[in-house]
Amino acid sequence: MTNRLCEAVTRAAANAVPRIAAASISLAASALPHTALAADDTFNPFGFDLEGSLGEGKHSRYVAPLTNPIFNETPYITTEARAFYFYHRLPDEFVTGGGDVNLVALQLRLAITDRLGLIATKDGYADFQFDEVLEDESGFANLTLGFKYAIISKPEDETLLTAGLRYEIPINDLETGGIELQGDGDGFLNPFLTGATTFGDFGLQASIGANMALDTEEDTSILHYSVHGDYELFPDFFPIVEMNGFTPITRGERLTGALGKLDGVDVLNFGSDDRGTTVTVGGGFRYRFDDNIQLGLGAETPITDKDDSIFDYRVYFDLVLSM
Numbered sequence: 001m002t003n004r005l006c007e008a009v010t011r012a013a014a015n016a017v018p019r020i021a022a023a024s025i026s027l028a029a030s031a032l033p034h035t036a037l038a039a040d041d042t043f044n045p046f047g048f049d050l051e052g053s054l055g056e057g058k059h060s061r062y063v064a065p066l067t068n069p070i071f072n073e074t075p076y077i078t079t080e081a082r083a084f085y086f087y088h089r090l091p092d093e094f095v096t097g098g099g100d101v102n103l104v105a106l107q108l109r110l111a112i113t114d115r116l117g118l119i120a121t122k123d124g125y126a127d128f129q130f131d132e133v134l135e136d137e138s139g140f141a142n143l144t145l146g147f148k149y150a151i152i153s154k155p156e157d158e159t160l161l162t163a164g165l166r167y168e169i170p171i172n173d174l175e176t177g178g179i180e181l182q183g184d185g186d187g188f189l190n191p192f193l194t195g196a197t198t199f200g201d202f203g204l205q206a207s208i209g210a211n212m213a214l215d216t217e218e219d220t221s222i223l224h225y226s227v228h229g230d231y232e233l234f235p236d237f238f239p240i241v242e243m244n245g246f247t248p249i250t251r252g253e254r255l256t257g258a259l260g261k262l263d264g265v266d267v268l269n270f271g272s273d274d275r276g277t278t279v280t281v282g283g284g285f286r287y288r289f290d291d292n293i294q295l296g297l298g299a300e301t302p303i304t305d306k307d308d309s310i311f312d313y314r315v316y317f318d319l320v321l322s323m
Helices: 003-036
Strands: 080-090 099-111 116-122 125-130 137-140 143-154 159-169 188-199 202-213 221-231 237-250 278-288 293-302 313-322
Touching (some): 143 188, 202 237, 237 293
Antiparallel strands (some): 143 159
């Protein structure tokens, strides 16, 4: 990690605290009654198996992915709220000469059985501060809802394989300089596969999926893929290394010419007609306070050409509260 990125971690982490504190405190307050009660005592009028993949006689080693939070879905079926913040730096080579994006979001997951879960994994509020050319903008990100089902679940060796499907609902609330920052089409369908296994204290997760634009002229469809590795260095302390990739399947026709190579990877979609593949590497750590509370901190940067992306680096902070 470069000195610049290390300095950014410190700066962005400081910025993250006031932005996410209110959401974290509210979530923690709502979660405390559940963490203090046994599962049998939890209010559950529909008879769902709220513990999902986890709990006595089930899986026990749940370490949520950290980077690429929108697409890199955990294979575990959980009931949880995950509040996260990221600071995103635009490359100096971008048309605006750089800039900053701050995003605060809340993901919700609900276990119906130990194999079936409902998920809401994309939402949030984004604030764009451009250094020049474009006017600053802020607004809500698109909404994504879906489900996932554990095809294979082997608690005895901590192995899972899960398939899922999400639909991204277009909000069209982010625009600057005549550019729709997150798409102006009919949304996306996102089928995906995600799996996990362990080798002693080492945990491995991987996912792959296709975010398919329903209006291919307006938006770009991409193949997304992620690999996650974690190691329990100390009790409940897990250093994490991750790699993520985003490859166009079909390209939109909305952003052309000199800006045609530029596009987002997750939150944003410009519908660019000449975008390339973006591959990122990231790292950080996760600490489990107990079976119900996890905290994560990390950073991510592309290893592909930054001239063809709006991605210089990101810094992440999240809090996971689960049943």
